[in-house]
Amino acid sequence: MNQAGNAMTMMPPDAQQAHIETTRPSTAPRFFLFDSLSSRLLATCLLALALSLAVVLARIGFVFAHYPAEMFASDVLGSVAHRLARSVQLDAQGRPVSLPIPADIKRFSTAFAQDTGYEVVDEFGDAVLSSMPMIVSVPHAGDWMTTQRSRFESGGKTFYVETVPIPGVRRAYFLQIVTSEAFDTALIRIKQSTVPKTVGISFLVAALVFVVTMLITLRRLLKPIREASQAAAGITPQNLTTRLSLQRIPSEMRPLVASFNDALDRLEEGYLAQQTFLAAAAHELQTPLTLIRGEVEMQPASPGTHQILHDVDAMSRQVRQLLHLMEASVLQSYEFAQVDLVHAVRDVTSHLARRASARNVAIETRMLVPGKQIRADEGGVFILLKNLLENALAFAPRHSTVMVTAGASSISVHDEGPGIDEAHLPFIFNRFWRAPNNRAEGSGLGLAICKEIAHAHGWRLVAKRTQPGTLVTIHFSEA
Known part of the structure; x- marks a missing residue:
């Protein structure tokens, strides 16, 4: 030793x-934020999501800016009209007697009292109920009962009328909501101002859900690759018989894993050939060394006999150690x-x-x-x-x-x-x-x-x- x-x-x-x-100089690879495939894929998808929402937001802004306000106000006022029509209270004979206004709509209509109003009329256009005072007299001509959205001029101003039938009545009654063009424009501008905030909140929520979903998905998708990496890390010269499993490995990664297994086959063959040669050489040397020692001991003693025997013993010891080393290097x-x-x-x-x-x-x-x-x-x-x-x-x-x-x-x-x-x-x-x-x-x-x-x-x-x-x-x- x-x-x-x-x-x-x-x-x-x-x-x-x-x-x-x-x-030695450090050769360890540096690790950056986007070194992993997961982080790159996640960042790319988040960028794509952000760009998509930005395009949607820009499109909404363009539509609001270049299309008439009444196109958007009509949907809002139409839903309000149907909501109020269902709220009309009737007497025993089925005639409208009152219209409770919800608090949110009441506050809004009060703020725009000069630009909006309502009335309940029969099939002849005669008012049964109305807001006090009505901002304008609504004309009833033509097929006004079947036209939900109509337009008329009065006093140099433009007004719009939303007409919806009142359900559950014996004779025909209609609720009409009257708004000025200025009111419609203000309404759509208010809606437009809430779009960026709404889109922003939606983006944050969508991004959070997207990140969590992607992380779970990527973790499941990359699990077979991590398992293959752990199996590869356990392959040593003492355990060259292990091979990486191709089960559940993504098809894109299978050629790489198969090539790695082929390389292990070649490595195992070379390693076993080396070990076999080492063992064979050690075994072949043992017999000649034993014969040499016997021949030396049978010869008459001389000044060099002791040194020769010492050298032969040293060589025999080294041969035994080579055999031990070969056996110790093979886990089997x-x-x-x-x-x-x-x-x-x-x-x-x-x-x-x-x-x-x-x-x-x-x-x-x-x-x-x-x-x-x-x-x-x-x-x-x-x-x-x-x-x-x-x-x-x-x-x-x-x-x-x-x-x-x-x-x-x-x-x-x-x-x-x-x-x-x-x-x-x-x-x-x-x-x-x-x-x-x-x-x-x-x-x-x-x-x-x-x-x-x-x-x-x-x-x-x-x-x-x-x-x-x-x-x-x-x-x-x-x-």
């Missing part, structure tokens, strides 16, 4: 990457089950007891939660703890202690060695990386294997330099 391995605590891949990128290699943490720690410490004794280093364990169970691959846990303890033993001073502490949610390893340089922390998990001036044996694969095992289990590993040595804490995901 290398000097960097003395940290013994793994950092999670995302934290490790973040630490490395602190020394793991068999998860409930593992007794105390038992796993004792297996590793027993395995390394002879090596620790040869270096005069004591391994102490503290089991804070006896019987603690974790869901893990038993072989992976053994290799992970073994590599960390081997690394600690390699750099622990003689007559020192390596402490292993297992708690409810974590396990930590602490040594009393020289510690790891803070500048080297971002690189200690890289494959084949060794710290400068590192004279310890190893090829730089031990901590890379630990990183792969921890990542496969979803654990978070944190390294902290202490005085002396290094404290390593492995936080379990189930904590």
Whole structure:
């Protein structure tokens, strides 16, 4: 193991990457208001809605400005006339006797007493009821009973008459509302002045309803894309068999998703070919190395024999680590089950007891939660703890202690060695990386294997330099 391995605590891949990128220029994309498709579509639709309402408002203004006032006043006065006609009170013989005027109409007619009035007449045009005084005498000639809107001149002024029959009477009676041309013009100008406010309020209400509706609609429409993005984010070299589902994906996005799946197929083939080559090469190297060692041991001892055996053992160790690295990098290699943490720690410490004794280093364990169970691959846990303890033993001073502490949610390893340089922390998990001036044996694969095992289990590993040595804490995901 290398000097960097003395940290013994793994950092999670995302934290490790973040630490490395602190020394690089920032390449993170900037986020603007209209970066998302939803915001762009929403803004475009709101702009279209605003332009549409502006065109409608301009058209209404044009019509009010260029068309005769009586065209619009007729609709207003006609509805008022029918409303009042239904309010006429009759006596026992069915003759009109009074006309209660609603308060809103009464206030308006009082303000324009010189320009508006009403009367109830029979089929001969004789007045039965009338406002006092009537502003003008209404002529009754021709087919006045069947003409709702008529016009006449009197005293140099123009007047309009709205004539509607009174319902529920035995003989024909008619309600006539008389208005001057000036009154009609004033009425339409009042109506015209309320149009912008009405349109403005309508726009605000419509925009609010539109925004809420669009947000709900866009959220539902984009949900399959978000799910595909989340699935894509979970694809790692350890899990290349996952593919994005084409179900519920919009037809416009299906070619992109299909192309992404095709790219994953090619990537998986290349990755598996690489892993297969690595495993085959490691297996093929094991046998020749074993034969070489046997041949050397059978030869008469010479000054170089010890070095040759040392080199052969180092190569054999590297071959085994390559195999472990290959297995740790493939998620399918793991068999998860409930593992007794105390038992796993004792297996590793027993395995390394002879090596620790040869270096005069004591391994102490503290089991804070006896019987603690974790869901893990038993072989992976053994290799992970073994590599960390081997690394600690390699750099622990003689007559020192390596402490292993297992708690409810974590396990930590602490040594009393020289510690790891803070500048080297971002690189200690890289494959084949060794710290400068590192004279310890190893090829730089031990901590890379630990990183792969921890990542496969979803654990978070944190390294902290202490005085002396290094404290390593492995936080379990189930904590």
